[in-house]
Amino acid sequence: DGGITQSPKYLFRKEGQNVTLSCEQNLNHDAMYWYRQDPGQGLRLIYYSQIVNDFQKGDIAEGYSVSREKKESFPLTVTSAQKNPTAFYLCASSPRAISDNQPQHFGDGTRLSIL
Amino acid sequence: AQSVAQPEDQVNVAEGNPLTVKCTYSVSGNPYLFWYVQYPNRGLQFLLKYITGDNLVKGSYGFEAEFNKSQTSFHLKKPSALVSDSALYFCAVRVFHTGGFKTIFGAGTRLFVKA
Numbered sequence: 001d002g003g004i005t006q007s008p009k010y011l012f013r014k015e016g017q018n019v020t021l022s023c024e025q026n027l028n029h030d031a032m033y034w035y036r037q038d039p040g041q042g043l044r045l046i047y048y049s050q051i052v053n054d055f056q057k058g059d060i061a062e063g064y065s066v067s068r069e070k071k072e073s074f075p076l077t078v079t080s081a082q083k084n085p086t087a088f089y090l091c092a093s094s095p096r097a098i099s100d101n102q103p104q105h106f107g108d109g110t111r112l113s114i115l
Numbered sequence: 116a117q118s119v120a121q122p123e124d125q126v127n128v129a130e131g132n133p134l135t136v137k138c139t140y141s142v143s144g145n146p147y148l149f150w151y152v153q154y155p156n157r158g159l160q161f162l163l164k165y166i167t168g169d170n171l172v173k174g175s176y177g178f179e180a181e182f183n184k185s186q187t188s189f190h191l192k193k194p195s196a197l198v199s200d201s202a203l204y205f206c207a208v209r210v211f212h213t214g215g216f217k218t219i220f221g222a223g224t225r226l227f228v229k230a
Binding site: 004009040041045104106108109 | 124147149151156157158159160161164205209215216217218220221222
């Protein structure tokens with residue numbers, strides 16, 4: 001079955017440490033997204049990518065970095081500069097980003113906590 | 116600023132009764148409208164969308180939504196609620212912005228269906 005796989009499901013970060021969240025899709029979608037979910041705040045866009053080797057900052061990109069070297073993969077690194085990283089992180093994809101009226105497909109998330 | 120509002124943090128309904136989860140939006144132009152559902156520790160699942168045409172759209176699991184342009188609303192409805200419908204529901208609006216399209220999510224409404 002096609003879908004989005006996020007790993008790990010739970011992740012713990014020590015102070016000063018960078019951690020990387022994995023996101024892989026086999027839907028052949030061009031566009032991929034990273035969202036942060038905090039209680040009562042809905043989803044906030046961190047980064048998105050419309051095509052391989054290209055990505056754009058979302059609304060809350062500070063303290064995060066991404067890469068898009070392959071169509072299937074869009075890893076997110078939470079750097080030590082992100083002072084409040086505790087949240088539920090969701091990866092999503094859609095066929096295209098431009099003129100796209102299709103819904104986004106979501107992975108099952110990674111819950112990041114501070115040790 | 117473009118925004119999506121879900122005015123109720125929580126909706127309580129008895130099993131078998133009709134349910135409504137409200138959504139209003141403030142955007143320019145003609146947006147694409149979506150409803151998603153999220154179960155605990157899972158990603159979002161697509162329920163239904165409005166792009167154009169008939170104001171009443173039907174989706175998964177017996178849900179439907181009514182688009183009202185004059186009231187800028189897109190309320191989610193179901194004629195007879197099930198206990199298994201208990202979850203977090205998100206309204207989303209896809210709008211054009213610099214560089215392409217952007218999805219704005221509401222803060223979410225938690226639905227409790229009591230047996």
